[in-house]
């Protein structure tokens with residue numbers, strides 16, 4: 001059983017049950033096993049997985065945005081971060097995991113089955129192609145993303161999924177100021193407003209991370225997101 005995870009969760013004020021610890025242990029073993037066959041993560045040491053994947057993924061819970069039965073989409077989830085750790089702790093969340101690499105989606109489906117998680121789905125798609133579909137557009141209380149793209153590009157991937165009054169949470173490194181400056185225009189154009197920036201130390205480490213919290217205050221104009229790779233090649 002992982003002491004680091006238990007102590008770290010305590011520091012974040014998260015109550016973690018035995019069945020949750022068990023889920024994290026199974027998830028960790030699957031991550032290490034699948035990682036030998038397909039490339040999921042460069043972080044493979046037990047302690048590093050606890051800190052840099054599991055605890056880091058749980059830091060958004062320092063906000064109260066996850067309370068209640070919320071619809072969450074994790075964009076560019078890769079090996080399931082932060083979506084799966086958030087789901088393990090907040091079982092009432094309705095979670096969509098999205099990634100453009102199908103082999104990672106296969107892994108996530110195995111994890112979902114093994115952990116017997118409910119109200120969670122893994123979808124193979126590009127964010128900018130999926131958010132133009134009415135069934136996904138402006139349907140989520142929270143869109144979240146870690147380590148996928150710079151904030152201006154990422155805003156075009158994420159904000160169209162968020163319903164009015166919902167939030168986009170961008171998990172970034174310690175020096176988010178430059179990104180914030182270059183992301184400001186995109187956030188505004190897409191209907192968002194920065195409401196908070198939190199600098200957080202990942203528990204059981206000295207690693208600092210930022211959470212940028214953006215509220216959706218206006219509908220995203222229908223011309224966004226743009227196709228043809230424009231959000232990445234020519235960010236707003």
Ligand SMILES: C[S@@+](CC[C@H](N)C(=O)[O-])C[C@H]1O[C@@H](n2cnc3c(N)ncnc32)[C@H](O)[C@@H]1O
Pocket residue numbers: 075076077078079080081082098099100101104125126127128145146147148157
């Ligand atoms: C560096 S990984 C980060 C994975 C995970 N969020 C984490 O923090 O460990 C970036 C992931 O984003 C996915 N990705 C990149 N662009 C995407 C897009 N436009 N739509 C969906 N997924 C995308 C990639 O396939 C990859 O799995």
